[in-house]
Amino acid sequence: MGKGFRENQPGSQFEPRYNTTLAGVVNTFEWLLIAVVLAFVFRAFVVEAFRIPTGSMAETLRGDHYHLRCPRCGYEYDLGTDEVSELPHARCPSCAYWASPEVMPAVTNGDRIFVSKAAYQFKEPDRWDVVVFKYPIRPEENYIKRLIAKPGETVELIDGDVYIDGLIRRKPPKVQDELWMPLYINDYQPGGRADRLAAALEDKGPYTNQVWQQPFENVDGSIWNTSVENSAVFSLVSPQSRINTLHYVDRTGHDFEARYAYNSNPIAIRPEVSDLRVVFNVTSASDDGMIGAGLKKNNVLYRGWVDFAGQMIIDRFTGEQREVLVQRDIPGVSVWNGSEFSFEIVDHMVVLRIGENVLKYDAGRQRGDMGVHRRDYKPGVEIYGASNIDISHIEIWRDMYYGSNVLRPRPNEPFTLDEDEYFMAGDNSPISHDSRMWRGPGIGNEGRTYREGIVPRGYLVGKAFFLYWGDAYKPFEGALPIVPNLGKMKPIYGGVDENE
Secondary structure, three states: OOOOOOOOOOOOOOOOOOOOHHHHHHHHHHHHHHHHHHOOOOOOOHHEEEEOOOOOOOOOOOOEEEEEEEOOOOOEEEEEEOOOOOOOOOOOOOOOEEEEOOOOOEEEEOEEEEEEEHHHHHHHOOOOOOEEEEEEEOOOEEEEEEEOOOOEEEEEEEEEEEEEEOOOOOHHHHHHHHHEEEEEEOOOOOOOOHHHHHHHHHOOOOOOOOOOOOOOOEEEOOEEEOOOOHHOOEEEEEEOOEEEEEEEOOOOOOOOOEOOOOOOOOOOOOOOOEEEEEEEEEEOOOOOEEEEEEEOOOEEEEEEEOOEEEEEEEEEEEEOOEEEEEEEEOOOOHOOOEEEEEEEEEEEEEEEEOOEEEEEEEEOOOOOEEEEEOOOOEEEEEEEOOEEEEEEEEEEEEEOOOOOOOOOOEEOEEEEEOOOOOEEEEOOOOOOOOOOOOOEEOOHHHEEEEEEOOOEEEEEEEEEEEEEOOOOOOOOOOHHHHHOHHHOOEOOOOOOOOOO
């Protein structure tokens, strides 16, 4: 018989020493208390949910915004509420139509994300991470930006790109995919009544609209078919020996300026962006011929070619001088017919893709390796073809652009970080209030202050890693948006580039 236990006699029953109902209530309360404590610990030290309040990280992460559909071409896009007045002006990023709707749709709440508060307890932050931190000037406020420079580094912003210690820093592929912005999507074309209505509503002020015109034009006697009746697909029937060129016309509304459709800011002066990407699908009824594209940066034309016989080539023209930069053999057209073709210049890398085949040219990481930007050097886009070809789903995208009209770093005035100092910048560069623009020292404990423009190590809250709620659906008209939009759920990418 164990000590402290009373042996029951045969036929006897246990006699309860307390009220069983009360015991159940106490037991439930204990479990609830434990759950609350664990939730508090989890929230305080592991993962916390945040709601994005502003559009400084758009389009990666959006604050409160309107979801719009262009009345002229049908393209869907978001307009932030950060700068919106009583009558916001929205510009379609594809057809360039300025709309000033009298009645806006209901505001959609900002994205909701998960933040790992333990991430930086075990490792140092990586460049390009999306970081939640305490705003140094008002530490009671949390900010969210992208980390672009780390302790001991010297940061410069040149032609929209990030340079660290004199070398351009390339964004990881998944981060870069988030930061491409549309300049023109050929599948969304105005026409008919919608375009006539847009012209009738034309403003004579800064929001002037013109009757839409196809921005791709044949040059030098080329014979691509871009007619209105078949304008979503460009067709070519030509001799295999003749190269036909489509030139993207930089006219009003289809320029290369660093516009952000998310922002309601129609009259600001913007730089032109020369880190570009052209994409389309290609099909051919011939086994011979070629398809290609050209991008102009700093007065140099870079071209990517795919020969149907099975070869990829990247070359460049400086004036009239041609130089083959890199080439490789690939399977012939029968293998990749119907695939996506893309050609891009980004962060001093030139990349050509057809289907699963990739060819890259590293132009170097020094400041002048791709030439020096001048105002009179205009970007450009061209498409080339020979033989019987159809191209569809034609798109032009631009890289995001870190503006340099800021307090730091100024042109030719790099900014150097000390120990335990970080430099943050928002993806929506024109309206992001970040390390580039902060005025006044940071506030620390016991009268301590921090340099202007830096985030101290101790003010890092955590790494944003997942968007779990955005653009929820309403189950019926008049209801609250409570149905999750699975299509908007996504990881939030960061990390370092492949060469660091």
